[in-house]
Amino acid sequence: MSVExxxxxxxxxxxxxxxxxxxxxALTDVSLHIGRGEIYGLIGPxxxxxxxxxxxxxxLYQSDAGEFxxxxxxxQKSQPHLLAQAGIARTFQNIRLFANLTxxxxxxxxxxxxxxxxxxxxxxRNKATRCEERASAERARxxxxxxxxxxxxQTLAKNLSYGEQRRLEIARALATExxxxxxxxxxxxxxxxxxxxxxxxxxDIRATGITVMLIEHDVKxxxxxxxxxxxxxxxxxxxxxxxxxxxKNPAVIAAYLGADDE
Amino acid sequence: MRQIxxxxxxxxxxLLSVAMLLLPFATDALLGxxxxxxxxxxxxxIMLALGLNIVVGYAGLLDLGYIAFFAVGAYCYAxxxxxHLASAFPLLFPDGLHLSFWIVLPLAAMLxxxxxxxxxxxxxxxxxxxxxxxxxxxxxxxxxxxxxxxAPVNLTNGPQGISRxxxxxxxxxxxxxxxxxxxxxxxSVHLYFYLFLSFTALVVFVSHRLEKSRIxxxxxxxxxxxxxxxxxxxxxxxxxxxxFAMGAAFGGVSGTLFAGFQGFVSPESFSLMESIMxxxxxxxxxxxxIYGVILGGLLLALLPxxxxxxxxxxxxxxxxxxxxxxxxxxxxLFGSALIAVMLYxxxxxxxxxVRRRELESDEVAL
Numbered sequence: 013m014s015v016e017x018x019x020x021x022x023x024x025x026x027x028x029x030x031x032x033x034x035x036x037x038a039l040t041d042v043s044l045h046i047g048r049g050e051i052y053g054l055i056g057p058x059x060x061x062x063x064x065x066x067x068x069x070x071x072l073y074q075s076d077a078g079e080f081x082x083x084x085x086x087x088q089k090s091q092p093h094l095l096a097q098a099g100i101a102r103t104f105q106n107i108r109l110f111a112n113l114t115x116x117x118x119x120x121x122x123x124x125x126x127x128x129x130x131x132x133x134x135x136x137r138n139k140a141t142r143c144e145e146r147a148s149a150e151r152a153r154x155x156x157x158x159x160x161x162x163x164x165x166q167t168l169a170k171n172l173s174y175g176e177q178r179r180l181e182i183a184r185a186l187a188t189e190x191x192x193x194x195x196x197x198x199x200x201x202x203x204x205x206x207x208x209x210x211x212x213x214x215x216d217i218r219a220t221g222i223t224v225m226l227i228e229h230d231v232k233x234x235x236x237x238x239x240x241x242x243x244x245x246x247x248x249x250x251x252x253x254x255x256x257x258x259x260k261n262p263a264v265i266a267a268y269l270g271a272d273d274e
Numbered sequence: 275m276r277q278i279x280x281x282x283x284x285x286x287x288x289l290l291s292v293a294m295l296l297l298p299f300a301t302d303a304l305l306g307x308x309x310x311x312x313x314x315x316x317x318x319x320i321m322l323a324l325g326l327n328i329v330v331g332y333a334g335l336l337d338l339g340y341i342a343f344f345a346v347g348a349y350c351y352a353x354x355x356x357x358h359l360a361s362a363f364p365l366l367f368p369d370g371l372h373l374s375f376w377i378v379l380p381l382a383a384m385l386x387x388x389x390x391x392x393x394x395x396x397x398x399x400x401x402x403x404x405x406x407x408x409x410x411x412x413x414x415x416x417x418x419x420x421x422x423x424x425a426p427v428n429l430t431n432g433p434q435g436i437s438r439x440x441x442x443x444x445x446x447x448x449x450x451x452x453x454x455x456x457x458x459x460x461x462s463v464h465l466y467f468y469l470f471l472s473f474t475a476l477v478v479f480v481s482h483r484l485e486k487s488r489i490x491x492x493x494x495x496x497x498x499x500x501x502x503x504x505x506x507x508x509x510x511x512x513x514x515x516x517x518f519a520m521g522a523a524f525g526g527v528s529g530t531l532f533a534g535f536q537g538f539v540s541p542e543s544f545s546l547m548e549s550i551m552x553x554x555x556x557x558x559x560x561x562x563x564i565y566g567v568i569l570g571g572l573l574l575a576l577l578p579x580x581x582x583x584x585x586x587x588x589x590x591x592x593x594x595x596x597x598x599x600x601x602x603x604x605x606x607l608f609g610s611a612l613i614a615v616m617l618y619x620x621x622x623x624x625x626x627x628v629r630r631r632e633l634e635s636d637e638v639a640l
Contacts, residue, residue, distance in 0.1 A: 072504075092504040092505045093505075096504075096507030101506070108499050108501065110494065111499075113491075113495070113498060121491050121492065121495045121506055124492050125506065125507025127488055133487070133488075134483050134484050134487030134490070135480060135483050137487075148488075184506065188506060188507055
């Protein structure tokens, strides 16, 4: 592998992450690092542990072994809201929007972690609160436009089209001002035009300095977009590197197509 | 456009205020004084329903023991505003404590809020049915405590309840006697109506402000999807506790008013049936919508009284004697009303704004 380990400039560094569910070892000794400004792909067959890894990194699961560091802070056990505060935002494989709230409100909820108004502010609705609300609303609208949602901002999330819902999830995640945007199969169920515009969007996002980490099955998207990819199989990293190298790696081919000697 | 909307809004508020100010007089003249008292109780129920709406409607936490907070507020004032403490601590309080209502009110709200947090902590990981069962148990625990804390020290006077609670007075004017203010004769029930009206207005204001704030949005995010909410940086633990505390505090305020108005409290008033009643007001009216909840509270608080006053005379007119007890008919109608609402208007009689808002213009709501 050509990738140098122990890069100090890494935004996210996983070392020896392990996670077990009963008798199932979902992740075993996963170590990898993601540099600032990278687009990093996570691929592997179904059930390889990609989403589990995402859940560990975003605090939904606690790892049994190992630790990770993000933006200079070490985490062994953490909670989702603390990691969101620290700058990790995510989307979900099965879209998890706030379905009965409007598109605007969904993005405004993403602003929660970067705003301060408490109960007193809500009751008095003083100048600081009003300014904050106005700034949040402006920001949220800008984000809706940025990800390309043209429907009115007051449309309920559940009434948006599938592709729009995926993009709304990205807008909501961006509203938290993340350093790392973790996308779990953002192109799942999209047609080729939608995938193409998603690719452009992700490149735009990276250009603003946000690091992107994505799980994806669409090989074309991964190859065309990612700087580096890691391949997971049975909870282990079996290959890591530039997309072209990884593609030729015999272990990867075996994992996807089945090895002869098994 | 915005100017016109604002003025229309203020006209509605003005008309509504005038109507509310005249309501006790109109009720008194048309239906009799007993009905003003019934409307007073309806206001207390509306306050309770609005408090529960924060927990159930906004944060989506099903609470079946909500009446416990009403009980905490009521007993707070019952203990500190009546001669009862004299029997428990004759040396310490020879005449009872007799604190002013206005001192007890904030303390009771805080204590009820504290109880809300107490209930919230062990239930943070629970949702839906499981949460309902634990909260139901909590409500019963409080009631049973009230029922049994007459020994070894007679704190609550057990099932007999606490009587002779001081009436509420505002600026030295007792609300328990007919007062003549600026030539207008105001009976006690009218005075209490205005007091409860102001508190209801306050509760509506607080609910409304919270609903359209960062806090309210975070509650709704938790209601919609707790995992997504926490991944967006919402501290679900603190916000759930806050919802429990705010809802409980409203319940406590309502309970304190109840104790002062009634002059008597006993554990009987805080049964599981009452919790269910308040929950029905929220669900029937329209979860998460303040106006729906007010409507639900009003309907369910008045319906039993309407039945009580109409069923027996109606039967006597028709059959010559009363065959069906209005109390049992009440449950029958109540049940059918719930089923009908769930079938035909699952979101409540007056559902939350989100369904209508899609049609409205794309304008910042500030």
